[in-house]
Amino acid sequence: MAFSETRTLSDFDASDAETDIEGLVGYNMKRAYVAMEKDFRAALGAGGLTPRSFSALSLVVNLPQISQSDVARRLGIERSGLVAIIDDLEARGYLVRRVMPDDRRVQALEATDSGGEAYRAALAAVRAHEARLLADLSEAQKAELMESLRRIRLTERES
Amino acid sequence: MAFSETRTLSDFDASDAETDIEGLVGYNMKRAYVAMEKDFRAALGAGGLTPRSFSALSLVVNLPQISQSDVARRLGIERSGLVAIIDDLEARGYLVRRVMPDDRRVQALEATDSGGEAYRAALAAVRAHEARLLADLSEAQKAELMESLRRIRLTERES
DNA sequence: TATTGTTATACTCTATAACTATA
DNA sequence: TATAGTTATAGAGTATAACAATA
Numbered sequence: 001m002a003f004s005e006t007r008t009l010s011d012f013d014a015s016d017a018e019t020d021i022e023g024l025v026g027y028n029m030k031r032a033y034v035a036m037e038k039d040f041r042a043a044l045g046a047g048g049l050t051p052r053s054f055s056a057l058s059l060v061v062n063l064p065q066i067s068q069s070d071v072a073r074r075l076g077i078e079r080s081g082l083v084a085i086i087d088d089l090e091a092r093g094y095l096v097r098r099v100m101p102d103d104r105r106v107q108a109l110e111a112t113d114s115g116g117e118a119y120r121a122a123l124a125a126v127r128a129h130e131a132r133l134l135a136d137l138s139e140a141q142k143a144e145l146m147e148s149l150r151r152i153r154l155t156e157r158e159s
Numbered sequence: 160m161a162f163s164e165t166r167t168l169s170d171f172d173a174s175d176a177e178t179d180i181e182g183l184v185g186y187n188m189k190r191a192y193v194a195m196e197k198d199f200r201a202a203l204g205a206g207g208l209t210p211r212s213f214s215a216l217s218l219v220v221n222l223p224q225i226s227q228s229d230v231a232r233r234l235g236i237e238r239s240g241l242v243a244i245i246d247d248l249e250a251r252g253y254l255v256r257r258v259m260p261d262d263r264r265v266q267a268l269e270a271t272d273s274g275g276e277a278y279r280a281a282l283a284a285v286r287a288h289e290a291r292l293l294a295d296l297s298e299a300q301k302a303e304l305m306e307s308l309r310r311i312r313l314t315e316r317e318s
Numbered sequence: 319t320a321t322t323g324t325t326a327t328a329c330t331c332t333a334t335a336a337c338t339a340t341a
Numbered sequence: 342t343a344t345a346g347t348t349a350t351a352g353a354g355t356a357t358a359a360c361a362a363t364a
Contacts, residue, residue: 019221019233020282021214025289025301026195028308030210031235033192035312036185051189052354055180062178069322074178076190081355083324097323105322105363123179130184136310142184144300145307149187151295153194211331228345240332242347256346264340264345 036133043129049122052077056085057111060095061119065108094118195292202288208281215244216270219254220278224267253277 021027040051049057052075059071072082086109089095094115097107111119134142180186199210208216211234218230231241245268248254253274256266270278293301 019218021217023305024285025293025305025308026199026210026285027214028305028312029188029192029195032308032311033188034235035314036188040185050353051185055186058180059178067322076193077354078356079323080325080357084354103322103364107323126183126185133311133314134184136314137307141303141307144303146182146184146187148296148300148304149184149191152191152292153187155194155292155295209330226345236331237333238346239334239348262341262345266346 036130039129039133040126043125044122048125049118053085053089054122054126056082057089057094057115057119058123060089060109061111061116064110065098065100067106067108069106071109089115092118195289198288198292199285202284203281207284208277212244212247213281213285215241216248216253216274216278217282219248219268220270220275223269224257224259226265226267228265230268248274251277 037051041048044050044054055075056071059066059074063070068082068086069079071086072079075082086095086097090097092115093112095109095111098110100106100108134145137145196210200207203209203213214234215230218225218233222229227241227245228238230245231238234241245254245256249256251274252271254268254270257269259265259267293304296304
């Protein structure tokens with residue numbers, strides 16, 4: 001008996017039905033995450049934005065003049081790790097670093113016109129990719145999925 | 160207007176409400192996945208099984224005499240990447256590689272008594288970790304979450 | 319002292335390609 | 342030829358620690 005609780009899930013394929021990991025949320029989360037990331041990259045193409053650079057650019061477009069530290073905090077990564085991402089977006093001509101006169105430690109990030117356009121195109125592609133990947137789910141199920149994912153993230157251990 | 164569709168999610172914190180990425184499933188999936196992985200590692204401790212070695216050991220316990228190729232296929236990783244995982248589990252004394260007489264290319268994997276015990280303890284710890292992290296979700300919500308995650312994984316692109 | 323951006327560094331995870339031994 | 346296991350290798354992604362400039 002691989003499962004100790006009542007089985008509530010449908011459509012298990014027979015060969016997987018006996019393994020414990022198929023009944024664990026973490027395992028299914030990882031597999032779904034990997035599938036989504038792979039499809040994201042395929043959707044945005046070889047030279048396209050990666051999930052990380054897309055997220056960073058999104059924040060810069062949505063929150064003009066945001067600092068690098070702020071972007072890192074919001075994405076949950078280290079400042080040091082963000083440098084290469086911003087370098088890349090700057091090299092693509094999608095944003096500029098602008099030193100703030102009132103606090104010269106800070107470099108406010110500002111999307112260029114080209115960056116804004118690229119972002120809007122990428123956002124449309126990302127939404128299409130998600131719509132395709134989530135086509136089997138109803139709108140209510142998608143909303144519930146996002147809500148559950150958000151709750152899990154907010155339950156994060158405070159070290 | 161960061162969102163183009165009707166907002167169906169509750170409890171957005173005001174500072175995040177305007178960003179596009181908060182409305183994307185992929186972004187929320189990544190954050191939830193990272194939170195779960197971090198908590199998994201914390202739950203199993205410093206010298207404990209990692210998510211990958213736990214999953215591999217789980218298959219060996221659940222499906223005795225499974226081959227390395229089969230484990231890799233089921234986990235969705237490359238055979239080459241599995242070698243180090245099996246090496247580690249073997250070094251811990253949790254399993255042995257046993258050459259199959261009928262096909263001497265194959266090394267059937269067999270959990271030791273100690274491996275079985277360690278696995279049962281780890282499984283209990285993992286279930287406790289998930290119960291804690293998902294405490295805010297009802298049983299129905301957990302079941303629906305797993306179902307959605309499974310569907311996403313099964314929609315994977317066939318390259 | 320504390321913070322921003324940065325570099326250097328190392329570690330994990332994963333994939334590709336090539337090899338060997340078997341079939 | 343094809344498959345199982347293996348090695349070597351390289352590329353992401355991420356974290357830590359230290360530093361210079363600025364507050």
